[in-house]
Amino acid sequence: MVSEEDLKNMSPEEIAELQRKQCIFCKIIKGEIPSKKAFEDDKIISILDINPAVKGHLLVMTKEHYPILPVIPLEVAAHMFRTSKHLVKALKLGMVINNATVFIANGAIAGQQSPHFLYHLIPREDNDGLDNFNIPSNEFKEKEVKQHLAALKGKIGLMMKEYKAKKGKEEVEAKSINQQDLAKFIDKNPKVKDMVINHPDEFKKQLEADPELNKMFAGINIPKLSEALGKLKK
Numbered sequence: 001m002v003s004e005e006d007l008k009n010m011s012p013e014e015i016a017e018l019q020r021k022q023c024i025f026c027k028i029i030k031g032e033i034p035s036k037k038a039f040e041d042d043k044i045i046s047i048l049d050i051n052p053a054v055k056g057h058l059l060v061m062t063k064e065h066y067p068i069l070p071v072i073p074l075e076v077a078a079h080m081f082r083t084s085k086h087l088v089k090a091l092k093l094g095m096v097i098n099n100a101t102v103f104i105a106n107g108a109i110a111g112q113q114s115p116h117f118l119y120h121l122i123p124r125e126d127n128d129g130l131d132n133f134n135i136p137s138n139e140f141k142e143k144e145v146k147q148h149l150a151a152l153k154g155k156i157g158l159m160m161k162e163y164k165a166k167k168g169k170e171e172v173e174a175k176s177i178n179q180q181d182l183a184k185f186i187d188k189n190p191k192v193k194d195m196v197i198n199h200p201d202e203f204k205k206q207l208e209a210d211p212e213l214n215k216m217f218a219g220i221n222i223p224k225l226s227e228a229l230g231k232l233k234k
Helices: 004-009 012-022 024-030 074-095 142-188 190-198 200-209 211-216 222-233
Strands: 037-040 044-048 058-062 099-104 118-124
Touching: 012 024, 037 074, 044 074, 058 074, 074 099, 074 118, 142 190, 190 200, 190 222, 200 211, 200 222
Parallel strands: none
Antiparallel strands: 037 044, 044 058, 058 118, 099 118
């Protein structure tokens, strides 16, 4: 049992790891707790809710532990929501219904009860009694709406700039690492080096016939590489 004092002395990484170990949904994903799976791939899993609101009530979650939606990597979140489109379609066909509610509670104040971010896909029928999803509307003045919209646009714009900057840095680092690996590969394979330097056109044809080699040299200008290696050889 971890005390409050222990939690205060733990790093964010240690706390996250503790949450993973104690998370019931992580145990379900690992197969330590049985579940009825509707869908699974390398990124997400969808299971039947153990306490369904109606028959066919699905939960959708990432296989990696993320406590809230904003910390999920953008590509994983995009895959998650794209797949949900097909899950809803399958629900409609399988449950013979025309509608489904996608219920997302992000954070405790919004009603999130699970330490592992997930959302619900709920088949709907007329007069099914699920009135909690009928959110009452409020009247706001035009000035208030514009004020909140401006603040929201500003925050989204800032977040996207930060994401693009981070993504750009990651791509540069990955490209640098790939080029280093490629240089090592060429040095360790004299025949490849000789082909690139002395027969670049033939080497390009060889790349087209060899998927693995083609992947390794993806984005590389072979004539320029040939010229550069030739100068180093001299």
